[in-house]
Each structure stands twice: as C-alpha cells, then as structure tokens.
Amino acid sequence: MQIICRGAESIIHLGRYQGKEVIIKERIKKNYRISKIDEKIRKNRTKKEAKLLTEARRVGVPTPKILLVDNVGYKIIMENLIDGKRIKEFLNSSDRKTIQKTCFEIGRSIGKLHSIGIIHGDLTTSNMILRKEKIYFIDFGLGYFSKKIEDQGTDLRLLHEALKSTHFKILDICWKKIMEGYKKEYSNADQIIKKIEEIKKRARYMER
Numbered sequence: 001m002q003i004i005c006r007g008a009e010s011i012i013h014l015g016r017y018q019g020k021e022v023i024i025k026e027r028i029k030k031n032y033r034i035s036k037i038d039e040k041i042r043k044n045r046t047k048k049e050a051k052l053l054t055e056a057r058r059v060g061v062p063t064p065k066i067l068l069v070d071n072v073g074y075k076i077i078m079e080n081l082i083d084g085k086r087i088k089e090f091l092n093s094s095d096r097k098t099i100q101k102t103c104f105e106i107g108r109s110i111g112k113l114h115s116i117g118i119i120h121g122d123l124t125t126s127n128m129i130l131r132k133e134k135i136y137f138i139d140f141g142l143g144y145f146s147k148k149i150e151d152q153g154t155d156l157r158l159l160h161e162a163l164k165s166t167h168f169k170i171l172d173i174c175w176k177k178i179m180e181g182y183k184k185e186y187s188n189a190d191q192i193i194k195k196i197e198e199i200k201k202r203a204r205y206m207e208r
Contacts, residue, residue, distance in 0.1 A: 107181025
C-alpha cells in the first residue's frame with residue numbers, strides 16, 4: 001500500500017478493497033501507552049470518527065463514503081477522493097465570485113455540522129476537497145460531539161486562524177461569506193459568532 005500521509009495518530013494509505021482503489025486510514029500503535037489502553041483508545045477513536053463521518057453525510061455534508069470500519073485493525077476504509085482538489089489551492093487560484101460562492105457553501109456545511117452537535121476539531125481548507133462540484137469535509141480525527149457554544153465557537157475560531165495563515169489576502173471575503181452561509185443553516189449562529197469574538201478577546205488578553 002502507498003502511504004499518502006503520516007500523522008501523529010494515523011497513517012493514510014492508498015490501497016484496494018473489493019477491486020476498487022480506496023483510502024485507508026489506520027490508527028497506529030503508540031509504544032508509550034500500555035498495550036490494553038492503547039488498543040481501547042484506537043478502537044474508540046476509530047468508531048467515533050466513523051460515526052462523525054456518517055452523521056455528517058446524513059445531514060447533507062459531503063464526506064468520504066465509508067466502505068468498512070475495521071475495529072480490530074483500527075482502520076477506516078473509504079472511497080478515494082484523491083482526484084479532487086484541496087480547497088486550500090482552489091481558493092488561492094480562483095476569482096472573487098468563485099471564492100464567495102465556495103466560502104458560502106463551506107459556511108453552510110459547518111452550520112449543518114454544528115446544528116447536530118458535530119465539532120470537526122481541525123477546520124482548515126486542507127481538510128476540504130472539491131470534487132464534482134461538491135465540497136467534501138475530511139479528517140474528523142480530532143472531532144467530537146458537543147452542542148456547547150464554547151466548543152462551536154472554538155471550532156470556528158480555529159478556522160479563522162487557519163484562513164488568516166493560509167489565505168491572508170482573501171481573508172475578509174472568505175470569512176464574510178462563510179459566516180453568511182453559517183447563519184443560513186444554523187439557528188444558533190448569532191450566539192456562536194458572539195462567542196468567537198469573546199474567544200478572540202481572551203486570546204489577545206493572554207498574549208499581553
């Protein structure tokens with residue numbers, strides 16, 4: 001199997017399943033953890049990520065289709081999206097109108113996630129893939145379920161920081177349209193947006 005990406009918690013492989021090319025996410029053993037604890041953590045995180053992906057798809061947020069969850073090998077086998085384009089590169093090479101449309105759809109998807117209590121945990125444009133005119137959200141490895149305003153505000157605050165780092169020149173356009181899409185899908189959006197500003201102020205205070 002060809003390794004596509006190696007992270008702190010997992011390895012992403014390109015492999016084959018039932019005659020098709022697939023993506024395999026495998027949670028790797030941590031030698032510093034007691035073996036039984038390590039197995040329990042990897043099993044729980046594999047199951048949780050699979051559930052997050054499934055629930056996201058259920059409410060209309062495109063995610064890779066799960067073909068198999070291996071709770072023994074701690075693997076999730078998914079459809080291959082490698083022929084898509086990362087939103088990170090797509091935004092930086094698009095015109096203003098396309099950027100606005102794309103970011104509005106990103107905001108709508110995040111609104112759908114938050115409305116059912118899904119925190120992605122790593123909202124960056126590297127974890128979004130454009131494929132066949134759909135924006136797929138990938139890598140829910142740091143995700144969890146929560147409807148707490150603080151958690152949802154933090155989720156979006158991290159996205160804002162990622163945009164500022166990766167898309168500084170178009171930050172204002174991106175954020176405005178993301179917030180518009182978010183408000184369209186999530187009835188609690190105004191409270192979350194207020195929380196983002198509160199989190200920003202706390203961060204500035206801590207930096208002093």
